[in-house]
Amino acid sequence: MVAWKNLRKLSSLAVGTGAGLTVYFYKRLRHSDSIVQNSWVFSEIPLDKVGKWDTNWDYRDPKSCVTPIKDDTPQEKNRYNNELDKMSVKATRHIVLVRHGQFLDVGEHDKDHHLTELGRLQAKYTGKRLQELAIKWDEIIVSTMTRAQETSEIIFKEIEYEPQKVKYCDFLREGVPISPDTPLLKWRVFKMRCLQDHARIEAAFTRYIHRASPEQNHDSYTLIVAHANVIRYIVCRALQLSPETWLRLNINHGSITWLTINPSGNVSLQHLGESGYMPKNCLTSHLPRDVKK
Template sequence: MRFFTKLAATTVGVLCTTASAYFFVDEKKRYGVVFAANIVQSSNDISDNLVKPDQQSLSCPIRSSERWNWNWDGRHCEMNKTRAIRHIYLIRHGQYQTRTKFEDEKQLTELGNEQADWAGRALAESGITFTRLVQSGLIRAIQTATIINKYLRFNKVEQDIDLNEGFPFLPEPAGRFIDDIAKGRLELETERMERVFHRYIHRPFPSQTEDSHELIVCHANVIRYFVCRALQIPADAWLRFNLFHCSITHLVCTSDGRVICYGIGDVGHIPQERRSYV
């Protein structure tokens, strides 16, 4: 194991350039310089070739319109003193066939199978004892969960069609979606999304004595909506970010009603050249 340590930072000349060198220490206590770089102060000047912003039009930080709702899941109880924590890992399925209108034909591509395999390996090598595996009812999620389970060896995999992909909420900005909904080309499924959100995203039960680590293999819209709802971010913000295939989003729920996001759309387990989102 090699540990990298900053060796020196020296001010050089009137330009206040700092030279930083880094060295490593290996298992035999041997040292070696890895690299050195000159650090210069970034300029605050805006180039004349760029359009200067209108200072009066710049946006300001936005405060939450409401304070944190400690009873967001309807399970707040003064008697719930458990120290157990629920870890929820939301995994998007792998890349799939999109040139078809039939859901049963939207199966994983060769790349999608690879992505699911990398996700399964990473989860198995994490050292975490996962306690539950749930999949949606769509073939691309089922195939992804099946590949992941080759490494995790769950005897029982739960399936829930309420986790199927859908359009959860009218986003802001709405763009063409208002017209699509008005003309019946798109159906809002907020009721279903709310139902399944409260089914899986909630604080630990008072009877829970140990931390749980639960995996849910589903879809991008579902995951993005869950993240917004869990963090009490306006639900219409769900379309403002995207997720790679087989990315992992990690939510933590505590007994007092706190929700912490440890990562959104993590794809560190998939090589850069093998990542995709469409």
């Protein structure tokens, strides 16, 4: 009797396992053409075409800037190759984004939002760090908001750059760049701001984040002093990640974020919110909790 029960259990197990294997191999055969993955990844989720890198993300890919070949004649091929060579990018762009220091969000107007003493100290540490890197800046752009301008003024005392060459841009002002996939607690309040801010911040991305021009012969370094939401959105867009994920990133006050754009159009993130050059007691990312609005 016991032997018969054990036999029934083994039979059921065999049937169940066989059915499971049948379903597994059926799915593998059915979806084998749609599965695109690395050999070391054990996921059957197909790679969406949207997830592939767009080489012409900044609309500056040389092939997109040249009239296509019209025929197979040698003259036409020479014309195409010459134009393509003229539009080819030779230099690399380094874009360093700095978040302003800690500030007091009191008062109704931006002019009242000054840096705290800690925020000024953070900006000084950031300036010293940038000076240590010994970078020769080709361009510096600063948000027109008070806290960003105060941060830049402190940084200018530490680095070698002529303040009169600095550019100030309204596009870089803080805002809500896009509806986040992680809802904000006060999303209803920010929803209208999102409608207003998205086009502006996207315009900032289009204006400043792109590969070098064909005329540029040397690698360049651009410093941008801006705000957390703007920087987080720019990073997501530059890496071709879903821009709705910007709220998942957190960067400290006075931190350095470094993007590199190669001639091919490939973008790499060298640093995200680097602030290790500051003492532990200077690291903050949110407004002071002991301040009442």
